[in-house]
Amino acid sequence: MADYLNALAEIISSNVKILGDAYAQDGRKFPSLDEPFAPTKSAEAAAVQEATRLIVAAAAQLTASVRSPLEVLMDQATGMYSTVILSFANDHNVADLLKEAGPEGLDAKEIGKQIGVNGAYVARCLRYLATRHIFREVKPNVFANNKVSSALIKNKPFKDIEADSMTKYDDAPLSALISHTTDEGFIGSRSIIEFMKDSKGYVSPFSMSNQDRANIFEWYEKPGNKWRAHRFATAMKAPAKLWGQGAYASVLDWNSLPTGSTIVDVGGSTGEVTMELARAAPQHKYVLQDLEGAIAEAKRRWASEWPEAINDGTVTLEVHSFFEPMPVKADVYFLRAIIHDWPEADCRKILGHIHAAAKSTSKLILLELVAVHACPDELTGSRTIPYPLLANLGLAVGGFITVVDMQMLAIVDGRERTAGDFEELGRMTGWKLETVKPGPMGAFIFSKVEV
Numbered sequence: 153m154a155d156y157l158n159a160l161a162e163i164i165s166s167n168v169k170i171l172g173d174a175y176a177q178d179g180r181k182f183p184s185l186d187e188p189f190a191p192t193k194s195a196e197a198a199a200v201q202e203a204t205r206l207i208v209a210a211a212a213q214l215t216a217s218v219r220s221p222l223e224v225l226m227d228q229a230t231g232m233y234s235t236v237i238l239s240f241a242n243d244h245n246v247a248d249l250l251k252e253a254g255p256e257g258l259d260a261k262e263i264g265k266q267i268g269v270n271g272a273y274v275a276r277c278l279r280y281l282a283t284r285h286i287f288r289e290v291k292p293n294v295f296a297n298n299k300v301s302s303a304l305i306k307n308k309p310f311k312d313i314e315a316d317s318m319t320k321y322d323d324a325p326l327s328a329l330i331s332h333t334t335d336e337g338f339i340g341s342r343s344i345i346e347f348m349k350d351s352k353g354y355v356s357p358f359s360m361s362n363q364d365r366a367n368i369f370e371w372y373e374k375p376g377n378k379w380r381a382h383r384f385a386t387a388m389k390a391p392a393k394l395w396g397q398g399a400y401a402s403v404l405d406w407n408s409l410p411t412g413s414t415i416v417d418v419g420g421s422t423g424e425v426t427m428e429l430a431r432a433a434p435q436h437k438y439v440l441q442d443l444e445g446a447i448a449e450a451k452r453r454w455a456s457e458w459p460e461a462i463n464d465g466t467v468t469l470e471v472h473s474f475f476e477p478m479p480v481k482a483d484v485y486f487l488r489a490i491i492h493d494w495p496e497a498d499c500r501k502i503l504g505h506i507h508a509a510a511k512s513t514s515k516l517i518l519l520e521l522v523a524v525h526a527c528p529d530e531l532t533g534s535r536t537i538p539y540p541l542l543a544n545l546g547l548a549v550g551g552f553i554t555v556v557d558m559q560m561l562a563i564v565d566g567r568e569r570t571a572g573d574f575e576e577l578g579r580m581t582g583w584k585l586e587t588v589k590p591g592p593m594g595a596f597i598f599s600k601v602e603v
């Protein structure tokens with residue numbers, strides 16, 4: 153076995169070769185970081201995704217191994233600057249301005265003029281980001297987009313973006329997600345420690361920071377927060393964009409259900425999941441449930457994107473709180489990214505209400521990120537982790553999941569759960585776990601147990 157450092161280096165070099173070969177087969181070269189982001193078919197292949205994970209895991213571990221602990225710790229301790237500076241660039245539409253400037257880039261003074269901030273400050277903020285591979289400094293104090301920053305580009309000319317704060321992030325779910333995270337997530341993060349010691353009756357660190365006992369979803373429904381609710385609904389479209397279409401439709405063979413089956417998208421926001429399922433299997437009936445504000449948003453979305461599905465009764469939009477008895481006897485109840493929003497007792501209420509309404513043949517599908525320990529556990533045997541990587545592949549897999557876990561703690565006192573936690577939650581609420589489909593989000597498929 154190679155020594156520690158060489159083992160990490162070998163993981164990187166052998167997997168870089170896999171990436172290069174896959175792109176070469178498609179007649180392409182792997183794009184450099186300087187090029188704008190463009191999704192490619194080559195990047196979607198399973199072997200490429202696995203090689204990418206191993207490179208990221210090994211490169212991050214190699215960096216942490218050779219770097220001084222002082223620098224590693226200072227990087228973590230100064231995460232607030234990353235949050236604030238990224239928020240500044242994203243919310244001031246710098247990527248959009250630089251898109252119009254092209255690969256030659258734009259002087260920080262000119263960027264500053266356009267966004268109303270002194271150019272000397274702009275240069276320092278963008279250099280901070282460029283040093284972390286977001287934007288690039290093409291000449292001293294002149295900045296252009298790169299692969300990472302170009303993923304923040306919105307869908308309008310720079311001069312039109314600020315015209316309406318409601319529509320600013322429309323058609324740019326990743327920019328909406330970054331804006332939501334650096335805003336609500338940041339506000340919540342400030343009270344995490346105090347909340348963990350004593351919640352003082354607040355429902356989350358976010359509610360404690362705001363000194364408002366409403367949960368974030370009730371807070372979104374309050375006057376003045378409509379634009380944030382709209383931004384959050386837009387952000388919820390980001391996973392489909394990041395992970396590719398078809399991620400939801402592939403969790404079950406929808407065509408194997410009897411024609412006219414009823415599928416409820418519980419807490420479905422504006423219908424990202426419903427839209428994909430209804431397009432894949434239009435012979436069924438779909439009910440999209442959420443709170444009043446989200447359903448009002450959903451009505452606007454469906455009226456513009458797919459009005460026929462509403463008019464012919466394929467899809468029904470319904471205001472319903474999942475803390476009330478479930479009004480629909482459905483064949484499938486689909487919950488994407490709902491369970492991670494709530495503490496255990498609330499999850500049991502949600503699944504209990506669904507259980508009470510379900511038929512004996514109904515299925516429950518929970519689509520969630522799956523927490524994985526950083527050390528070997530009882531599931532390690534089914535995974536092959538090359539020496540000396542962490543059991544959750546460090547930043548490559550556990551990195552994103554632990555980030556979302558902290559975000560759930562900060563804004564809703566929710567959490568990411570292990571596969572065992574999902575099985576246990578089902579057992580406590582009358583649902584037997586039948587199948588787990590792996591993927592960027594795990595699909596946990598349960599059948600009803602009479603209790």
Ligand SMILES: C[S@@+](CC[C@H](N)C(=O)[O-])C[C@H]1O[C@@H](n2cnc3c(N)ncnc32)[C@H](O)[C@@H]1O
Binds near residue numbers: 418419421424441446
């Ligand atoms: C994290 S989002 C997930 C949205 C959607 N399932 C998706 O994956 O795009 C959580 C959703 O739960 C909804 N929600 C929160 N409290 C609710 C309640 N009491 N009843 C129904 N929906 C609720 C929110 O409005 C929001 O749309």
